[in-house]
Amino acid sequence: MSKLKYTNAVVGAVLMALVLLLAIAGMIHTPYDPIDGDLLARFAPPTAQHWFGTDDFGRDVLSRVMAGAAVSVTVSLCSVLFALAAGTVIGVLCGYLGGWWDRGIMIFIESLMAFPGLLLALGIMTIVGPSKWGVVLALGLAYTPSVTRIVRGAVLSLRQRDFVVASQAMGNSDTWTVMRHILPNCVAPLVVFSTSLFGSALLAESALSFLGLGVPPPAPTWGGMLAESRSAMDQAIWLAAFPGGMISLALLGINLFGDAVRDMLDPRMKGASA
Template sequence: MVKKKDKVSDNLWKNAWKRLLKNRAAVLGMVIIALIVFSAIFAPYIAPYDPIKQNILARYKPPSAKHLLGTDELGRDILSRIIYGARYSLLIGIISISLALIFGIILGVLAGYYGGLVDLLIMRVVDIMLAFPYILLAIAIVAILGPELRNAMIAISIVNIPRFARLIRSSVLSIKESEYVQAAKALGASDLRIIIKYLLPNSMAPLIVQSTLSIASAILSAAGLSFLGLGAQPPTPEWGAMLSDARSALQLAPWVVTFPGIAIMLNVLGFNLLGDGLRDALDPKLKN
């Protein structure tokens, strides 16, 4: 038999889903993301050419029937590189934010639930990290670890931990004083059980919204690091690296820069639209 609390929780999520589907901007965001995910999964089947195969004789060819988006300085098909680049973009965003979310939840829960010296130490470290500009801290971390896509993902994860830690801490501070949490403590429930059963489930809504928006930010940051030569290295078909390679040909072959830039813009736009829609759907009071 389903408990009454579970039924209420299911209804809340169903209502949130219905509100999300009524939001046209959020639906547009989901469509954009779905198309990017589709491209990433089926890249070998829909890409017309090998993304790293060079053809010097076909360098800087403008968009045509043979190469729909033209070719780059090494004669590589830009459309194929953009399609394969979706894999790296999504991989960077999802993995880096997932890692940041895990560590942010651990630190935020510890700080909010136990308070005292634990809270003081964790939040001072978080404050120090937040004192540095986001991109500069990421650049510093990559400079220490070395210019590589994996290290760029690690850097993006680290710089995103503070925002999740502060978010989950604020939620835990408000929820842990609730009557049902105090009742669970009185009945002898362990701290781990209280955290898993009561604190985390009731903190999911803001975490989902923040995670979606942070994926967009992570994709943009990864593109920026690759543009500076600190992320993906040649010949990886990553959108930021494609922009970096095409800087010298901006006037000669503008399509080499334009289409990867549009791909980054659409990817970030999709996650931002979905994140805004999730925020309104999970907390409809914000829309009013």
């Protein structure tokens, strides 16, 4: 790995660590109640008492950013785990069994991939309604087809390898062969893909909250805070600057770290990064 890529990896890891620490802190303790406000302190600019200022209800913006980080990171992480679990199971079954099972499911998967992930999530959210776990379900289902295709492609290339054929010839069950020889070799491409998927889920969760289809108020979210700041942009720019800056920093860290992980785990990138 070149010096520049190593620096990018370190910067990305530091930014991701800061976002995760902010989310953990938001789950444990915030300087002020992120929901209750003080009307006498409406639109207070950043000061030593309120580092990020206050909003139109006198709520501490730093506390809401911390609580919003907890919500955004939790929803994004659960969505990615849901998509990885469901997509891995479906992809392994399609790639390993093949035949009509593979063809039928992949036709359905390809039809779902014809819709952008966010558009598909929007459609699901209109059915299940705004809620924390509704967002997880919507984003998880929206990203499952992409995971399925990656796992299926990896399994198709692996099932004809000598060590898989040898395992079958020895009389090992399909379950043993998959768990012992197939799945471990799918970990690397899934790890590479999951980093970019986490960034996409974070951005999609913020977009859904901005549109009013994410986690409903009064729970703070970064996207919801951006939506609320539109009416006061001219007199309280910090209401948009801080949640918007956190989204940008989080995505920057994820992208930098994801590129480094891809360089380390993707054999095709080793020559380019040498």
